[in-house]
Amino acid sequence: MSKPTPTGHRRDHADGTYCEWKRTFAAAIDDVWSAVTEPERLARWIGTWTGDPADGHVKFQMLFEGDDIPSEHFRIDECERPHRLRITTSMPYDGENPEHWLLRLHLEEHEGITTLTFAQNVPDLKMAEGVGPGWDYYLDRMVAAERGDDVKAIVFEDYSPAMTRYYVAEFTDTGAES
Secondary structure (H helix, E strand, C coil): CCCCCCCCEEEEECCEEEEEEEEEECCCHHHHHHHHHCHHHHCCCCEEEECCHHHCEEEEEECCCCCCCCCEEEEEEEEECCCEEEEEEEEECCCCCEEEEEEEEEEEEECCEEEEEEEEECCCHHHHHHHHHHHHHHHHHHHHHHHCCCHHHCCHHHCCCCCHHHHHHHHHCCCCCC
């Protein structure tokens, strides 16, 4: 397998600076929506959640980051099935002060091909260094899971630190603050 290449790009929106990635699937939009929203499907490539989304929040647990990773609180800010999902995450940062991430998912289908556009807010260069390679890794795992490929063949060490330089340049060259 060849080494992965970084795919995220800086995008400035009214509510802040984001890193944005795209992935395409030879699948109907409802199928891809299920891959990013159903706990059993998510568990194949990133994690799972518990709770009732109708309450406006769920508890999310990463499954491939080690055994001691605390669960995160996901507030569902917007959900327009099967096209748009906006989430604010809250996770313990230093035991007291939570860290918040804004996540955006947008899906479009054209002639049986669905494009997922995924974005996360990136308020500073340090964050870009970490989330850039991380989301390339997890989104590639999603693609592998949806194709029926072995997600274990996607190795994080192929992404980080190898992609860090790309994300530093992507956010430095366009004026992101460090």
